[in-house]
Amino acid sequence: EAGVAQSPRYKIIEKRQSVAFWCNPISGHATLYWYQQILGQGPKLLIQFQNNGVVDDSQLPKDRFSAERLKGVDSTLKIQPAKLEDSAVYLCASSLVQTGYEQYFGPGTRLTAT
Amino acid sequence: SQQGEEDPQALSIQEGENATMNCSYKTSINNLQWYRQNSGRGLVHLILIRSNEREKHSGRLRVTLDTSKKSSSLLITASRAADTASYFCATDSYGGSQGNLIFGKGTKLSVKP
Numbered sequence: 001e002a003g004v005a006q007s008p009r010y011k012i013i014e015k016r017q018s019v020a021f022w023c024n025p026i027s028g029h030a031t032l033y034w035y036q037q038i039l040g041q042g043p044k045l046l047i048q049f050q051n052n053g054v055v056d057d058s059q060l061p062k063d064r065f066s067a068e069r070l071k072g073v074d075s076t077l078k079i080q081p082a083k084l085e086d087s088a089v090y091l092c093a094s095s096l097v098q099t100g101y102e103q104y105f106g107p108g109t110r111l112t113a114t
Numbered sequence: 115s116q117q118g119e120e121d122p123q124a125l126s127i128q129e130g131e132n133a134t135m136n137c138s139y140k141t142s143i144n145n146l147q148w149y150r151q152n153s154g155r156g157l158v159h160l161i162l163i164r165s166n167e168r169e170k171h172s173g174r175l176r177v178t179l180d181t182s183k184k185s186s187s188l189l190i191t192a193s194r195a196a197d198t199a200s201y202f203c204a205t206d207s208y209g210g211s212q213g214n215l216i217f218g219k220g221t222k223l224s225v226k227p
Contacts, residue, residue: 004156031213033213040219041219041220042202042204042217042218042219042220043157043202043215043217044217045214045215045216048213048214055213056214091156091157093157095213097213101162102159103147103157103159103213103215104159105149105156105158106156107155107156108156110154
């Protein structure tokens with residue numbers, strides 16, 4: 001079975017620019033997650049979708065970050081405008097159902113904001 | 115906020131030795147999961163242990179869970195150079211947003227051939 005796909009793999013932008021990341025989860029997985037992983041730390045959940053509805057976005061900095069999952073399949077995460085501290089790896093994951101099951105992670109997008 | 119705290123932060127062993135990593139957490143959980151991350155890659159799920167389980171095995175992996183101490187350990191037996199990676203515990207908290215995993219900072223394991 002194909003894994004979680006993410007693009008781009010790497011992105012370098014200047015601060016105050018905008019950037020968007022794309023994720024395609026494993027087919028049939030209803031739940032999709034976006035995580036931010038800063039160097040040397042574990043992933044931190046930004047937003048969780050169940051189908052095309054938001055379940056939890058309590059840690060999403062909504063003044064600059066937005067995410068959508070139209071049609072309940074693939075998803076985009078946008079940062080507008082980026083700050084230096086947004087430099088991190090952005091990981092997308094999916095799971096069959098919300099809880100009690102493993103999450104499958106994509107390779108991530110490494111963002112460098114200069 | 116990060117709930118899980120792994121210990122040690124870094125571990126260096128010789129091939130063939132066993133590696134033990136510990137994880138402590140703060141709130142009641144539904145389950146606890148361990149993930150591996152190779153440098154520059156995404157996370158790979160290793161094992162999930164539910165709150166009513168005390169021990170689980172998968173190949174060379176052994177996980178224990180002590181809910182009274184809010185702690186878990188991951189044992190990798192007969193380690194190989196390919197086990198070199200960062201290992202994270204993640205908790206799915208009881209009463210929290212379901213499926214919302216909270217990760218620790220990880221243990222960086224280095225296995226020397």
